[in-house]
Amino acid sequence: MLRRDLLKLALLSSSPIPFGGALTASAEETPRSGGTLVVALQNDTKSLDPTFRINFSEGPPLYLIFNTLVGLAPDFTIIPELAEHWETSSDGKTLTLFLRGEVKFHDGTAFDAKVAKWNIERRLDEKVHSPSRPQLLEMVASVEAPSDATLVFNLKSSSPSLLGMLAQREGCMISPQAVEKYGADFGQNPVGTGPFVFKSWTQGQQIVVEKNREYWEPGKPYLDGVTIMLMSNSAVGIPRLLTRELDFASALSPLDVRALTQARDIALSPSPGSRWMSLQMRVDRPPFDNIKLRQAMAYAINRKHMVDIITNGKAPVAEGFTPPGLWWYDPNLKSYPYDPDKSKALIAELGSLAQAEMQLATQPVPIYQQVTQLAQEQLKAVGLKVNIVPVSMNDWYPMLIQGAISFLPIRWTQRPDPDGLFTYLFDSKSSGNSSRYKNPEVDQLLAEARSITDQSARIPLYFQAQELMTHDLPYIPLFFSIEFAAMQSNVRNYVWIADEVPRFREVWKAA
Amino acid sequence: MLLILAKRLVWAVPSAILMTALLFFSVGGLLGSPAGLMLGQDATAESIAELNARLGFDRPLVMQYLEWMGKALWGDLGRSYSTHQTVGQIVLSSLPVTLELGILSIVFAGVVAIVVNSLTFGRRLIRPVATAFAMVGITLPNFALGLSLVFIFSVELGWFPSIGWAPWSEGLFTHLRHILLPLLTLSAYYYGSFTLIYRAEYDAVSERQFVMVAKAKGLGETAISFRHVLPNAILPVITYLGLSLGQLMGGAVVTESLFSIPGIGRLLVNSILSRDYPVMLAIGMITITAVVMMNAFADALYAAANPQIRLE
Numbered sequence: 001m002l003r004r005d006l007l008k009l010a011l012l013s014s015s016p017i018p019f020g021g022a023l024t025a026s027a028e029e030t031p032r033s034g035g036t037l038v039v040a041l042q043n044d045t046k047s048l049d050p051t052f053r054i055n056f057s058e059g060p061p062l063y064l065i066f067n068t069l070v071g072l073a074p075d076f077t078i079i080p081e082l083a084e085h086w087e088t089s090s091d092g093k094t095l096t097l098f099l100r101g102e103v104k105f106h107d108g109t110a111f112d113a114k115v116a117k118w119n120i121e122r123r124l125d126e127k128v129h130s131p132s133r134p135q136l137l138e139m140v141a142s143v144e145a146p147s148d149a150t151l152v153f154n155l156k157s158s159s160p161s162l163l164g165m166l167a168q169r170e171g172c173m174i175s176p177q178a179v180e181k182y183g184a185d186f187g188q189n190p191v192g193t194g195p196f197v198f199k200s201w202t203q204g205q206q207i208v209v210e211k212n213r214e215y216w217e218p219g220k221p222y223l224d225g226v227t228i229m230l231m232s233n234s235a236v237g238i239p240r241l242l243t244r245e246l247d248f249a250s251a252l253s254p255l256d257v258r259a260l261t262q263a264r265d266i267a268l269s270p271s272p273g274s275r276w277m278s279l280q281m282r283v284d285r286p287p288f289d290n291i292k293l294r295q296a297m298a299y300a301i302n303r304k305h306m307v308d309i310i311t312n313g314k315a316p317v318a319e320g321f322t323p324p325g326l327w328w329y330d331p332n333l334k335s336y337p338y339d340p341d342k343s344k345a346l347i348a349e350l351g352s353l354a355q356a357e358m359q360l361a362t363q364p365v366p367i368y369q370q371v372t373q374l375a376q377e378q379l380k381a382v383g384l385k386v387n388i389v390p391v392s393m394n395d396w397y398p399m400l401i402q403g404a405i406s407f408l409p410i411r412w413t414q415r416p417d418p419d420g421l422f423t424y425l426f427d428s429k430s431s432g433n434s435s436r437y438k439n440p441e442v443d444q445l446l447a448e449a450r451s452i453t454d455q456s457a458r459i460p461l462y463f464q465a466q467e468l469m470t471h472d473l474p475y476i477p478l479f480f481s482i483e484f485a486a487m488q489s490n491v492r493n494y495v496w497i498a499d500e501v502p503r504f505r506e507v508w509k510a511a
Numbered sequence: 512m513l514l515i516l517a518k519r520l521v522w523a524v525p526s527a528i529l530m531t532a533l534l535f536f537s538v539g540g541l542l543g544s545p546a547g548l549m550l551g552q553d554a555t556a557e558s559i560a561e562l563n564a565r566l567g568f569d570r571p572l573v574m575q576y577l578e579w580m581g582k583a584l585w586g587d588l589g590r591s592y593s594t595h596q597t598v599g600q601i602v603l604s605s606l607p608v609t610l611e612l613g614i615l616s617i618v619f620a621g622v623v624a625i626v627v628n629s630l631t632f633g634r635r636l637i638r639p640v641a642t643a644f645a646m647v648g649i650t651l652p653n654f655a656l657g658l659s660l661v662f663i664f665s666v667e668l669g670w671f672p673s674i675g676w677a678p679w680s681e682g683l684f685t686h687l688r689h690i691l692l693p694l695l696t697l698s699a700y701y702y703g704s705f706t707l708i709y710r711a712e713y714d715a716v717s718e719r720q721f722v723m724v725a726k727a728k729g730l731g732e733t734a735i736s737f738r739h740v741l742p743n744a745i746l747p748v749i750t751y752l753g754l755s756l757g758q759l760m761g762g763a764v765v766t767e768s769l770f771s772i773p774g775i776g777r778l779l780v781n782s783i784l785s786r787d788y789p790v791m792l793a794i795g796m797i798t799i800t801a802v803v804m805m806n807a808f809a810d811a812l813y814a815a816a817n818p819q820i821r822l823e
Contacts, residue, residue, distance in 0.1 A: 044781075046593045054549075129565075134558065184595055203594070203601060205676065205773035229674070232768040235658065240673050242666045394784045398547020401555060431555035 033222050035509035040231035040249040044204060047187030050172035051123055051130045059501040061207050061228055066192030068171035069097060070163060075325055076416040076498045078163050082173060092158025092453055097151040103216045105175040106197045113145035118176050132170050158451040164416025195221035195505050205230055222508035241266055241486055250485040250502050253367065254312040257484045269485045273316050274323045274414045274498045278475040279375060282406035284436040287356040292346050294473040298336035299343035300382040301375060307479050310370045318477040320470050328418040328462045335470050335477050343382040357385040361405040363393050367481065371409040400434050411481060413499050418462050419450050426469055437474035519807035523800045530799045531792045535576050538783055544568035545592050545786030579792060589789035598793045609774035612693060613759035620698035621752055624705035628713060629741050631732040641706060648703030657696040657769045664692060675770025693770040697763050701755055705748055712744040746817055753809020757802035
């Protein structure tokens, strides 16, 4: 089982296109400076102020203009960025970051621990109304800057997911002087310490950033500039790749890229397959509050068939919540297999309880529509009644949070620390636990794992928790969605990070 | 003529109030408060309630509307709920783009339709071709036409870029090169409808006595067509032109999305979907004012073309 998955992973990450386009710089090639990269982004950003970022899809321009306190390696290992190294106290309640010196903002002001402290406090400030506030408030008691290069977090309790958050939107450092100068318009005039300086933003069309000639990492960035264009969907982006007006487009489904496999100068790069697609249910409401019904549903779903149709067979089937490659992945964990006979037997046992019509919500996004249609077909085949209810994209998450939808497909992005996603989704006290799953044993396992700092000791606890959660079925796991990035063959060194948000800092263009 | 325009503009004010009220109450009533959308993935029941209270979304709709109207009349259109930019900034950057695309498309469609259908030589060849194009323009949905044009002229032939907008600062030629494909996509439908209207009127006018008199006098076919028939046949086209211009002031959403044109159409649709009321109401107000003005302009043009109207 382990070998099969490793093989799948190896197949998925190897370059499928033999023509010219190398996906990583080969040993003989030295990065060349110069050139502008034109990339396509699907959703227009609302604000370039990371304090107010709400969607993962708004990440790409932020990672160009700003640095974060720490960085992420492709497999979510935390690596140095603005902080050179860090220490956690043995009780986990103090996190100390040692910051690098000689870093300047694009407006010339210096970055130091006091500025970092200001940044964190800004996100914690009630009057600023940052969406990062609730989660940070739960963890951080106070922040101190005892010296210019030392930043100390005093935590309310051990919080292993904080470091991962400091590698994402919570850790983006902005210039206090610029905020003072621009006030509420900082979102349109962002100033950070990153490898690219903000140049212009035409709402609804493009964002332009230029090379930061005084970047603290010598020799970087390689590119002279990046233009981020808005591409409303892949039908618009693919012709642009072919006319060379775009250098890079991501969020392409396996069906979209069929048109590009024959293109001579286009290289394709599959994402690591980490975003977890599942069917979620409100397990505190009928009919989903009955575990036997949920089990019947799980036995009825043929995940392999879904993967074959939706992703052309390319996506890995999910047995649990974690894709292979992350340190908390349990290769021995299996969910309920496809067994329609067992499903029918359970349904017969349940009698009238299984006769209720289930409302399955869907959004106008192709992958969700495909998942709901296939799920409906498979559930109907065992005698369950399913009705599909369309919900608009904008209403989706609010309706979920407010409990207006009880049964839906949903896709989650992995977070750098297992405590991040598991506590958010499965802890009975979490505000993000939209399935209302309650298992005191799981709560206890998660709490214990949170309080230890030794990774090898946390693994068995997460394995146990995952096994319970998989058995209890607040979610029916389906697959890890794969998407493709397509780029001109002269684009080098594009590397996917496990959260599948494209980052272009290290990219360079060959002649 | 100016008097007509001025009178019409005065009517724009109550129309704008009525329209924005309708928009606000229908969207607000049916879709609810924007709080959940503003919070996105971080929404919780408590944070939504807190945001509703803080921004006043829990007040009755009438109160919220009156507050907006009060500020708007003084010129304060507020800030967008999504991007926090001032509404004036957002709209002012997108409006000229849509205006340009809309006006160019209608004028282009009108001129081509009228000229092609007034030509007297090569009738046997030109008429069927013109009809065929007109039929295609009316029946083919504009996203299909747009994608086909992009595929043929950008991808296969490489003659034109597929990105439909380049700022004027990059030069006239570059700008026109970029805007040509969206222009063709948008004007196709109007070319079709103008052709049908114009041709019907043209044929009717050609039967009239003064045309026979002109022929008897010995005037050439082309002269008759352009100097006598056209000015009479053009009248219904002018009315329809005004209506079409008004229609396009709301923005051509599909064309704008296809060619990544930063216009007002997409802005309007997004603002409705995300319940960004300040932007939505401002665009509604501008759209209706533009519609009223375009109709007034069409009426003025009609009066200019037809002296009989002026005397009334």
